[in-house]
Amino acid sequence: MSLAELRSHRGGRASLLVLFLVAVLLAAVLSIGLGSVRIPLDEILQSLAGGTGTHEQILRNIRLPRTIVAALTGVELALSGAILQAIMKNPLADPHIIGISSGAGLAGIVVLLLLPEAAWLVTPVAFVGAMAAAVLIYLLAWKDGIRPIRMILAGVAVSAFFGACISGLMILYSDRVHSALIWLVGGLSARSWPHVAALAPYTAIGAVLALLGARSLNILQLGDDMARGLGLRVEAVRLGLTAVAALLAANAVSVVGLLGFVGLIVPHTARLIIGSDYRWLLPGSAVLGAALVMAADTFARVAFAPLELPVGIILALLGAPFFLFLLRREL
Numbered sequence: 001m002s003l004a005e006l007r008s009h010r011g012g013r014a015s016l017l018v019l020f021l022v023a024v025l026l027a028a029v030l031s032i033g034l035g036s037v038r039i040p041l042d043e044i045l046q047s048l049a050g051g052t053g054t055h056e057q058i059l060r061n062i063r064l065p066r067t068i069v070a071a072l073t074g075v076e077l078a079l080s081g082a083i084l085q086a087i088m089k090n091p092l093a094d095p096h097i098i099g100i101s102s103g104a105g106l107a108g109i110v111v112l113l114l115l116p117e118a119a120w121l122v123t124p125v126a127f128v129g130a131m132a133a134a135v136l137i138y139l140l141a142w143k144d145g146i147r148p149i150r151m152i153l154a155g156v157a158v159s160a161f162f163g164a165c166i167s168g169l170m171i172l173y174s175d176r177v178h179s180a181l182i183w184l185v186g187g188l189s190a191r192s193w194p195h196v197a198a199l200a201p202y203t204a205i206g207a208v209l210a211l212l213g214a215r216s217l218n219i220l221q222l223g224d225d226m227a228r229g230l231g232l233r234v235e236a237v238r239l240g241l242t243a244v245a246a247l248l249a250a251n252a253v254s255v256v257g258l259l260g261f262v263g264l265i266v267p268h269t270a271r272l273i274i275g276s277d278y279r280w281l282l283p284g285s286a287v288l289g290a291a292l293v294m295a296a297d298t299f300a301r302v303a304f305a306p307l308e309l310p311v312g313i314i315l316a317l318l319g320a321p322f323f324l325f326l327l328r329r330e331l
Helices: 003-007 012-033 039-047 056-087 100-114 115-142 149-172 174-185 195-214 214-220 224-229 234-256 260-275 278-300 311-328
Strands: none
Touching: 003 115, 012 039, 012 056, 012 260, 012 278, 039 056, 056 195, 056 214, 056 234, 056 278, 100 115, 100 149, 100 174, 100 224, 100 234, 115 149, 115 234, 115 311, 149 174, 195 234, 214 224, 214 234, 224 234, 234 260, 260 278, 260 311, 278 311
């Protein structure tokens, strides 16, 4: 059976989603098992089942929480990108490219540099920054409606402005810049169980809200006039789902920093495989996002061992050519 035939049947799309879950499982096993110390599969299974092993402390306190953080981050950024592409009708939309992540990043940097003792404020402040960036982009791009090219250009301008503000703050507070620099590049080093606890509730809430909005996203693809004719409150839906996308992106940024291109690569890949129905595209994007970030982080850890690269560098190397490909195809 061809991929197109699989996509046309509910059972076929469910099978594709199961394959995505297998990819997540494989990426998780590799993430947990590979590193400066390699942990055999049987020892991983033994430790997860409650047993003890030679490398139990490494697995339970370092590898496992880092892997979960990578998965949750991938889910958040992929869902955020999929939502933004739908509500902005822009195939190049991504929380990093259009400036939403930069807004969250600027707000987070302000907390890290000016109020380092109040790290618990990073997530709510980053959410405010992300929403402010989204509203600013809308205002700049609005002219008798929203056009994709205006949206992407407005996003690039906003991202550049916030980036300049971040650079200025780092120069002014150069004595505190080291931790902020790693956060800006985007990395999962030293992420542990408290970071899992910070990510999990927002990921769950954002994912549920995104899935509840899947039908509205499908209707939006018919065009604003048709959507209004079907009874959809278009601007209210856009604003609400923009808030959901901003929440997901802001939470990811607050924990792992500015990881780019996940929200661009993953939804397009999922759309090619599972189709454009957001009832299937959103869960497919979430699962593939988790697999991508886990796999990229594993590569970043082992490719140049003992040197560990921030995963943001690997994702940028993957995402920049993908963005250029989409730019040439869509414009």
